[in-house]
Amino acid sequence: TADGQASLADNQLAVDIKGALTDISLLSGDAKGAIAFALNAQGAGTAPDLSLTVNSDRLSVAEREITGLRLTATGKADAANPAANVQLTGNVAGQPLQGSAVLATSDGKRAINGLLLSLGKNRISGDLALDEAFVPDGTVALDLPDIGPLAALALEKAEGDVRGTIDFSKTGNAPEVTIKASTASISRGDVSAKTVTIDASIANYLAAPVISGKIRADSVTSGGTVIRGIDV
Template identity: 75%
Template sequence: NKLAADIKGALADISLLSKDAKGAIAFALNAQGSSTAPDLSLTVDSDRLSVAAREITGLKLTATGKGDIASPAADISLTGSVNDEPLDFKASLVTRQGKRSINGLSLSLGDNKVSGDLALDDRFLPLGTVALDLPDISPLAALALEEAKGDMRGTIAFSKTGNAPDVAIRATTDSIARGDLSAKTVTIDALIANYLAAPVISGKIRADSVTSGGTVISDIDVDLTRDGDWTGFSGGATVKDIPATAEGR
């Protein structure tokens, strides 16, 4: 069976997706060839978007590839600028000898960098490490139609224990904020085991302070341990100038 499809459309007001966003986007999807393995192409573009007082201009997403479940392939790129800072994202989905991978994953936006190479298992779950170097997350948040500010650096490492997927997060931030929630001098070194079916967290979380509205929690020092299918915790913090400790699961 042969497939031939050509779909075009537009969203004239993206504030329907996010109240902080203004502007319009257009998209086009084309599929040609065998119904079980068509050649696919997708484009999404916008001349100008405004998100949280940031201007996104010349935004263009392009994806081309083969829609073959047994041997998928795709090249993806995203270009444009956010407040005159250049945006460049690239990644390729590759299948070789029955093994799938995401090669050359690279995102740069101003001084912000994300990079990595990931293998994909039979369930398309990732294996590998992604490195984060984000001195200013606000333009990245604008791309996600969100408003946030701060910095983050670290790694996200995907692995497996048997058939259970795990993710290890090692990250630091001097400060980060979204809405009335903010945190300062945070260090996270945590493993989330079996994160899809029954997540259990172990590791350490440290923070000078976390503020939510008018509530300030300071000197946060928490250890997380795996206790069977449970997450155990112990540690302390200062809440409204009152030191407190807790332990449990």
Template identity: 50%
Template structure:
């Protein structure tokens, strides 16, 4: 049902398919168009291995708004390659956009890249995203690692201008994040603007995510030399808070 929002009223698909006596299958000259979505490429399967190379464009990402839960706009070019065992192929995904908007905020010169192994039991991926918000550089990086059945996000780092959030997070069986994030924001303004808020000042400290009997809990330990929002201002501030069952 979710994919229907991406497709237009009509879908056009064509391909040249071949199968040899050994059972190897190949689909060449793949072409798909529907609404603002267009894609082309090749795919093949030999024994237990697959290969795929798909490239395309989604000219109007607003069709994704129901899926992501906020109004979005813009266009994106994408590419996908996969090779290896059907059950755990190596993959590479990239997406580029000159400009995307979400809830009224605009991110420009976006480049998303992800490489890894699409193994349901032991997924792994290195993800990076760069862009620009109000002429300030945006950079997001993380590595999804699976070890002994436990999944984690290692080297998680989000920076906007001189502000940075970083840390390592484990993911429990329900994908609830557990761990500590460090916040260093000498100028909170760009981060606040990204969240649709207006604020000024500095904030630093930690945010600890945990589980209390299965209920998600967050402990906040922050300090600020000076911070303001609208007519409210404070100096030499410390915040220690515990939020239980924040979901």
């Protein structure tokens, strides 16, 4: 449910909307609870100031309790000079959750600075430069010894570990992403894998993706089927 007001007069935008999703099990069968949100926009129609808040007192996802969840985002929707500050806090299964990122524009150059998501010992971090089309350039580091709590945040159920990097770059005008990652074990549902390493690149991933690289795994199990010694 949602209600509020929105108007645009003399190029001045005014939006004030509040609402809630009272049953998130509609999004995932493994989830229970409610989420509330509020959106406010004020200012020139071409560059309004924005404020978004999403919060929940308590959620239950894949047998993990998420409490005090709060996401705030403030900024300016200016196509020439976009800006945003995003903060995330909460607690997942007794572990503190913190997230932050700042979108800034300086001398016509856009960047996401201080990208960080930490949950217990899990950590995702990086800094990214953005071109005019918001295509990223930079590296995101993954240090995830226990992905279960992070999966719960995405309303999913998964177990295992992941460590590695995701590197965004360009070859000429074509964007490329290189993924180097490893896991001792990882599982979701009846699919699991052990001792996996990935060293792969996806060239021109927005228009005509071309994948190259190596994937190795000691074993991959799907239901009752087990494949061993994967090297492709």
